[in-house]
Amino acid sequence: MKRHAALIQHSRDHHHALKLARLARFAADSGLPEAIEEASRTITEQFPRALEPHFQDEEAGLLPRLAAIGQNELVARTLDEHLRLRELNRALLANPGDAAAIAAFAALLHDHVRFEERELFEIAQNLLYPQG
Numbered sequence: 001m002k003r004h005a006a007l008i009q010h011s012r013d014h015h016h017a018l019k020l021a022r023l024a025r026f027a028a029d030s031g032l033p034e035a036i037e038e039a040s041r042t043i044t045e046q047f048p049r050a051l052e053p054h055f056q057d058e059e060a061g062l063l064p065r066l067a068a069i070g071q072n073e074l075v076a077r078t079l080d081e082h083l084r085l086r087e088l089n090r091a092l093l094a095n096p097g098d099a100a101a102i103a104a105f106a107a108l109l110h111d112h113v114r115f116e117e118r119e120l121f122e123i124a125q126n127l128l129y130p131q132g
Contacts, residue, residue: 040097088104
């Protein structure tokens with residue numbers, strides 16, 4: 001489905017997020033401490049520039065609109081995943097060699113993007129922007 005103009009930038013942001021998830025997954029799968037630390041540094045450097053603004057934009061605009069029309073489960077899941085990704089980012093800042101944290105970050109970020117694209121944005125598009 002073609003995205004409504006109000007959602008296009010959110011979808012574009014997801015491309016970068018998936019690249020970060022892939023980087024984290026490769027590092028975690030390698031098991032190499034230096035790869036994990038390098039991926040952690042990349043993630044923690046890019047998180048405040050790429051992911052955090054995306055989260056804040058959704059939290060200030062899209063999610064309140066969805067909550068206002070009763071989509072509370074979707075909103076709660078999105079907010080919970082944003083919180084967990086922020087916590088994992090802080091864990092990587094504190095310990096860049098944390099293999100479990102980088103693996104968890106990779107899996108959650110990948111799954112979060114897929115959830116938003118396949119569920120959250122589809123429902124938002126249908127309910128908030130029904131004319132396309």
